[in-house]
Amino acid sequence: IDSADRYDRGQIIAIANQKGGVGKTTTTINLGTALAAVGRKVLLVDLDPQGNASTGLGITGDKRDMNTFDLLMGEASLNDVRTPTGIPNLDIAPATTDLSSIDVELYRDSNRTRRLRDALRGSGDRQVLESYDYILIDCPPSLNLLTVNAMVAAHSVLVPLQCEFFALEGLSQLLVTIREIRQSQNPELRVQGVVLTMYDRRNNLSSQVEADVRENLRDMIYDTVIPRNVRLSEAPSHAIPALIYDHTCAGSIAYQKLAAELLTREHDALRAGA
Numbered sequence: 001i002d003s004a005d006r007y008d009r010g011q012i013i014a015i016a017n018q019k020g021g022v023g024k025t026t027t028t029i030n031l032g033t034a035l036a037a038v039g040r041k042v043l044l045v046d047l048d049p050q051g052n053a054s055t056g057l058g059i060t061g062d063k064r065d066m067n068t069f070d071l072l073m074g075e076a077s078l079n080d081v082r083t084p085t086g087i088p089n090l091d092i093a094p095a096t097t098d099l100s101s102i103d104v105e106l107y108r109d110s111n112r113t114r115r116l117r118d119a120l121r122g123s124g125d126r127q128v129l130e131s132y133d134y135i136l137i138d139c140p141p142s143l144n145l146l147t148v149n150a151m152v153a154a155h156s157v158l159v160p161l162q163c164e165f166f167a168l169e170g171l172s173q174l175l176v177t178i179r180e181i182r183q184s185q186n187p188e189l190r191v192q193g194v195v196l197t198m199y200d201r202r203n204n205l206s207s208q209v210e211a212d213v214r215e216n217l218r219d220m221i222y223d224t225v226i227p228r229n230v231r232l233s234e235a236p237s238h239a240i241p242a243l244i245y246d247h248t249c250a251g252s253i254a255y256q257k258l259a260a261e262l263l264t265r266e267h268d269a270l271r272a273g274a
């Protein structure tokens with residue numbers, strides 16, 4: 001094992017974009033599955049009250065007794081809430097609609113933005129965290145307390161960006177939030193990368209948006225682009241990742257490429273920091 005491999009245990013990546021329907025959950029599930037398939041131990045943290053990542057992995061209601069709401073409330077530990085998905089190397093901390101009341105529940109708590117960080121990185125569950133290589137947090141579609149908790153807890157943020165006309169405006173707002181959190185609560189937070197999703201080669205707008213964001217953000221954008229692919233949208237109704245539903249479809253292949261690119265970036269980032 002080379003030194004970089006030892007240091008990248010327990011890397012926490014928040015998958016965030018304040019817009020809904022841009023591919024956060026699809027990316028969390030399929031990037032997580034692709035990393036698990038190449039032998040990385042992966043924990044998905046469902047931080048969206050809609051619980052789409054949990055449902056998409058077949059975690060039924062009876063298997064959500066211990067969930068991320070309990071984790072944030074300090075009523076359960078990481079060890080309590082992690083749940084096997086049935087896919088080797090892939091666990092999930094599931095979500096329920098309880099999460100939607102977290103703002104109210106934590107209103108008086110001066111530590112409310114650090115709840116997830118303490119639960120994941122506090123001394124208590126350090127060993128559990130470090131039994132995983134990657135922890136991917138599926139964020140809700142807003143810059144609310146839940147997303148802030150994810151960014152305060154994370155080492156980096158991965159942004160799925162849909163190729164549409166106002167993509168860059170939304171992204172710059174997100175980058176401002178990331179910078180604010182870096183300055184106030186989490187100095188080590190970096191942008192893992194921005195991945196273009198639902199890319200349609202036959203659509204001029206997709207390629208215009210791509211050219212535009214690549215010119216503006218250069219290395220921040222992954223080389224890998226996720227195409228619009230119906231298999232990716234069908235898989236959740238079968239409660240399995242697209243990578244298992246149809247591992248040869250264009251969407252599955254793209255997520256495997258994204259996983260490889262992420263591993264290369266992580267390796268380089270650790271080298272640079274060493």
Ligand code: ADP
Pocket residue numbers: 019020021022023024025026027052141197198199226227228229230232233234236251
């Ligand atoms: P978010 O979590 O950002 O709200 P989702 O991952 O749930 O977004 O995606 C929104 C919808 O688009 C879902 O129905 C999903 O199945 C579908 N979808 C996501 N990515 C793709 C893609 N690359 N091609 C086709 N459909 C996609």
Ligand code: MG
Pocket residue numbers: 024025026048052138139
């Ligand atoms: Mg989602």
